[in-house]
Amino acid sequence: MDPIDPNVDPLIAQQANMLGLGMATDLTAAGRQSVAVNAMYDFWTPGRQYQSYHGGMRILSESASARLFSPIEIKADDLAIAAPGYSPRERSWNHLEPWPGGVWRVRDIMDDQLIAMESLCWQAAVRREDLLRNFYRINLRAVERTTPWAFVVPARQRDPSAARKLLETLEFGAIEIERAATGIASGGLVWPAGSYVIRMQQPWSAWAKTLLERQSYPDLRQYPGGPPKRPYDVTAQTLPLLMGVDVQTVAQPIEGSLERSRDFRFDLATPVASGVLAASDGDSWKRIIDAWKTGSPVYRDAASGDFRLSPAPGFEPLRAPRVGLYRSFVPSMDEGWTRWILEQFGWPYQSVGNAAIRGGHLSDRFDVIVFPDQRQGTIAHGYAEGTMPEEYSGGLGSEGAATLKQFLIDGGRLVFLNESGAYAASQLGIKVRNSLEGLSAQEVYSPGSLLNVAVDAQDPALAGLPREFAVWNEASPVWEPLDGADAKVLLRYSATKVLASGWLLGENHYAGKPALLSVRVGQGSVYLFGMRPQYRGQSYLTLKIFFNALLR
Numbered sequence: 001m002d003p004i005d006p007n008v009d010p011l012i013a014q015q016a017n018m019l020g021l022g023m024a025t026d027l028t029a030a031g032r033q034s035v036a037v038n039a040m041y042d043f044w045t046p047g048r049q050y051q052s053y054h055g056g057m058r059i060l061s062e063s064a065s066a067r068l069f070s071p072i073e074i075k076a077d078d079l080a081i082a083a084p085g086y087s088p089r090e091r092s093w094n095h096l097e098p099w100p101g102g103v104w105r106v107r108d109i110m111d112d113q114l115i116a117m118e119s120l121c122w123q124a125a126v127r128r129e130d131l132l133r134n135f136y137r138i139n140l141r142a143v144e145r146t147t148p149w150a151f152v153v154p155a156r157q158r159d160p161s162a163a164r165k166l167l168e169t170l171e172f173g174a175i176e177i178e179r180a181a182t183g184i185a186s187g188g189l190v191w192p193a194g195s196y197v198i199r200m201q202q203p204w205s206a207w208a209k210t211l212l213e214r215q216s217y218p219d220l221r222q223y224p225g226g227p228p229k230r231p232y233d234v235t236a237q238t239l240p241l242l243m244g245v246d247v248q249t250v251a252q253p254i255e256g257s258l259e260r261s262r263d264f265r266f267d268l269a270t271p272v273a274s275g276v277l278a279a280s281d282g283d284s285w286k287r288i289i290d291a292w293k294t295g296s297p298v299y300r301d302a303a304s305g306d307f308r309l310s311p312a313p314g315f316e317p318l319r320a321p322r323v324g325l326y327r328s329f330v331p332s333m334d335e336g337w338t339r340w341i342l343e344q345f346g347w348p349y350q351s352v353g354n355a356a357i358r359g360g361h362l363s364d365r366f367d368v369i370v371f372p373d374q375r376q377g378t379i380a381h382g383y384a385e386g387t388m389p390e391e392y393s394g395g396l397g398s399e400g401a402a403t404l405k406q407f408l409i410d411g412g413r414l415v416f417l418n419e420s421g422a423y424a425a426s427q428l429g430i431k432v433r434n435s436l437e438g439l440s441a442q443e444v445y446s447p448g449s450l451l452n453v454a455v456d457a458q459d460p461a462l463a464g465l466p467r468e469f470a471v472w473n474e475a476s477p478v479w480e481p482l483d484g485a486d487a488k489v490l491l492r493y494s495a496t497k498v499l500a501s502g503w504l505l506g507e508n509h510y511a512g513k514p515a516l517l518s519v520r521v522g523q524g525s526v527y528l529f530g531m532r533p534q535y536r537g538q539s540y541l542t543l544k545i546f547f548n549a550l551l552r
Helices: 010-029 106-126 128-143 160-172 205-212 239-243 282-293 333-345 354-358 376-381 397-409 418-427 543-550
Strands: 072-074 102-104 150-153 178-180 184-186 189-191 196-199 248-250 258-260 299-301 315-317 323-326 350-352 368-371 413-417 432-434 447-455 468-474 479-481 486-493 499-501 514-521 524-529
Touching (some): 010 106, 150 160, 150 205, 160 239, 160 282, 205 239, 239 468, 282 333, 282 543, 333 543, 376 418, 413 543, 447 514, 479 514, 524 543
Parallel strands (some): 323 368, 368 413, 413 524
Antiparallel strands (some): 072 102, 150 248, 184 189, 299 315, 432 479, 447 468, 447 486, 486 514
């Protein structure tokens, strides 16, 4: 269903509609009921439909589940009143024969899927020549693309490692990348030798274009003037903003010598002295973590945040932090992404469960404990008794909250990502409030977007970051300090033009408000991220804020 990413060729979408309706026709002809099309899933996010940017179609069929292999009985009144794009109880053009209720078995799922698969294979065989001809047409249109003409990634970057990762990601998706052998120019702009060019005149250019440009998601409502129509996934995927890479759009042909390249190397935009590791470069973090692992010393400049592996004036010794990552028995996808990122960069850490925190003596084991994006009720209470074996039930409870408070008094640090900050406010007594709490989706809505922020106060957590950039906001809270809080606002959303890419309703509720807050408690501190700084392992820019927050 809508919206369809404008970078998806219309022929792809038309053919997907054609094949899907053919499958629905064959299912209905076979006596299967409650067949819905044009529902549930939009055609926007490239993370779900890679092939649609490479000349192929993504066909998805799903059936309602049973209880493993046990039949279930569903009464008509038990059916949902509404689902995205249709009502399971009502007849409509895209849901012509509602299921009246009854027994649902694994056999029903198998019948649905076998009929759908045979229908798809039959249509592909019958229309083989049409599909092949259209595949050619789709890719011909791609190589004839002139708007834009190309994207240029300059040779000097604030974070050379992120720029390299961006180009490696594009190449993994079969994008051809060229390197400037000499200086190049286009429309009055010039770039030095060593810059990289991604021309749009290539078969899979739609893939590069949708990842490199800013998204403008349409304002879709459930009905005129009503609440927003929820996207299936998210609304922005602009890698240059997520990764902090300078990528420039070029409207006219490039003049100069270009050579195909698979070796991506960049220089620092602001050179540093010999032996200094720039805090802005992701590779620097891997270097210092490797040094700690081998027992080698690490030094840091408090002013710039840059590192050295040998002593020098202005650089102070930096000890490796003892990092704990909270892991609830209730699975959290964000906890998995956080683990993955820590492991990719080589960070030593320990997963910390409910019993370990309730056991106390946290300062003997940890300098910092991270709480991933998770609801505060889940952290506090976990699975209800009786729903799981006893050893997997419950959460931190009052005992865990008490040990965390003592951890802060003793000088520990707690890092709360996105929604988990509500636990700090409600259970630990941190004097903050979420200014968005109680507002409806019609008033404020950010379903996975990139929002502009600016540095509001100097703090070690912001070392290596530019003054202005974009952060990932996905229904994120806005943490504001209350009276009596020893708090400092580190990042604020822009006063105007908050949206950088994606979709945002209620911009005024974010404008000028905090995006990152630090609060002193006893001898310790709390970092409240009103964002997801490690979003899906893609946010290479804001990862550095997260990493800085781990340091003592």
